[in-house]
Amino acid sequence: MKLRTWIAAALLVAPGIALAAEPIEGNWKTASGATAAIAKCGGSFCITLKTGKHAGKSIGKLSGSGNDYSGSITDPETDKTYSGSGSVSGKSLRMKGCVLAVLCKSQTWSRL
Numbered sequence: 001m002k003l004r005t006w007i008a009a010a011l012l013v014a015p016g017i018a019l020a021a022e023p024i025e026g027n028w029k030t031a032s033g034a035t036a037a038i039a040k041c042g043g044s045f046c047i048t049l050k051t052g053k054h055a056g057k058s059i060g061k062l063s064g065s066g067n068d069y070s071g072s073i074t075d076p077e078t079d080k081t082y083s084g085s086g087s088v089s090g091k092s093l094r095m096k097g098c099v100l101a102v103l104c105k106s107q108t109w110s111r112l
Contacts, residue, residue, distance in 0.1 A: 022088045031107035073097040
């Protein structure tokens with residue numbers, strides 16, 4: 001009977017371990033080489049450029065958890081804001097911005 005209890009407990013805990021995800025919070029090297037900081041702000045995550053031509057500029061706000069996030073992303077060159085998303089995979093963050101969910105551009109950032 002005790003063996004069954006341990007097996008059942010292990011099966012309940014195992015999915016939680018498998019679903020553990022890398023946090024989006026932290027410093028990331030963007031495709032342009034600048035550093036972007038992603039930090040909690042309210043119930044979301046705010047993206048602020050820390051280095052480069054647009055240092056200090058807020059360029060996005062994403063909500064979500066685990067590996068997948070969505071919200072808005074602003075192109076610092078044009079100041080245009082797009083529907084955006086981010087997906088964390090290890091030390092990579094794939095950022096995507098879309099107009100009308102059809103015309104999309106994406107880039108991969110690296111964790112610093």
